[in-house]
Amino acid sequence: MTQASRVRHVEPSVAAVADDAARRFVELVASTTAELHVAVSGGSVATKVLPAFVVEMARAGLDWTRVHVWFADERFVPTGHDDRNVVAVADALKGAAGFEQARLHATLASDSGETLDDAAVAYEAELRALVPPADGVPGGIPSLDLVLLGAGGDGHTASLFPGTPGLETAAALVESIRDSPKPPPERVTLTLPAIREAARVWAVVTGAEKAAAVRLASTEGVTAEESPLGAATGRLETLLLLDAGAAEALG
Numbered sequence: 001m002t003q004a005s006r007v008r009h010v011e012p013s014v015a016a017v018a019d020d021a022a023r024r025f026v027e028l029v030a031s032t033t034a035e036l037h038v039a040v041s042g043g044s045v046a047t048k049v050l051p052a053f054v055v056e057m058a059r060a061g062l063d064w065t066r067v068h069v070w071f072a073d074e075r076f077v078p079t080g081h082d083d084r085n086v087v088a089v090a091d092a093l094k095g096a097a098g099f100e101q102a103r104l105h106a107t108l109a110s111d112s113g114e115t116l117d118d119a120a121v122a123y124e125a126e127l128r129a130l131v132p133p134a135d136g137v138p139g140g141i142p143s144l145d146l147v148l149l150g151a152g153g154d155g156h157t158a159s160l161f162p163g164t165p166g167l168e169t170a171a172a173l174v175e176s177i178r179d180s181p182k183p184p185p186e187r188v189t190l191t192l193p194a195i196r197e198a199a200r201v202w203a204v205v206t207g208a209e210k211a212a213a214v215r216l217a218s219t220e221g222v223t224a225e226e227s228p229l230g231a232a233t234g235r236l237e238t239l240l241l242l243d244a245g246a247a248e249a250l251g
């Protein structure tokens with residue numbers, strides 16, 4: 001995919017970016033009567049963007065009964081630990097009308113008795129069991145309806161970090177990470193092949209400290225190893241939703 005097929009949208013503030021993403025989410029939910037499989041990120045996506053989704057869905061009179069929530073990445077720490085992305089996501093979804101816990105697809109925590117590798121394997125199995133492939137042919141790669149990504153100032157997205165070779169050719173859909181440069185070190189993440197099979201990928205990136213990463217991600221010809229954010233594209237739609245700070249290094 002060329003960079004030309006990635007659409008950038010800039011809003012003046014973090015709140016305006018969250019509201020814009022929320023309106024797009026409402027349009028997506030309203031556009032279908034099917035179940036929707038949405039993978040979300042932690043960090044600012046969980047604390048600033050998802051709450052806006054909940055508000056906008058309520059304003060539109062829509063409920064969350066058809067929405068499955070998955071994780072773009074998760075930290076392998078004990079259940080309930082503040083570092084678990086599911087903690088912030090579950091908190092954001094508390095007011096989501098009609099949302100059932102059974103549709104919140106958390107990964108195994110470090111106190112589950114399973115290993116980090118087991119957690120990755122189990123999550124891939126759950127994805128394969130519940131998320132249909134784009135062509136509907138059994139056994140194909142699950143195609144999430146939406147992957148909602150954030151990014152770090154280093155250009156990492158989900159738990160895919162710059163300087164990691166082979167991101168594009170990962171054989172698995174979910175991988176374990178043992179040496180995340182950003183703590184905590186142990187994580188599970190969707191791989192680039194899993195993300196790229198999603199119908200839509202929306203990366204919500206805010207803050208001037210991420211401007212250089214956004215610029216690199218938007219550079220024609222950038223590799224996945226240089227910029228995982230730049231390589232995270234969807235089959236039908238790839239959006240980079242930015243605030244003015246994150247967009248300030250773009251031409």
Ligand SMILES: O=C1O[C@H](COP(=O)(O)O)[C@@H](O)[C@H](O)[C@H]1O
Nearest residue numbers: 041042043044045150151152158
């Ligand atoms: O470690 C992580 O960081 C990224 C970016 O977080 P942010 O707070 O700077 O937006 C996040 O997208 C990812 O899910 C998380 O595990």
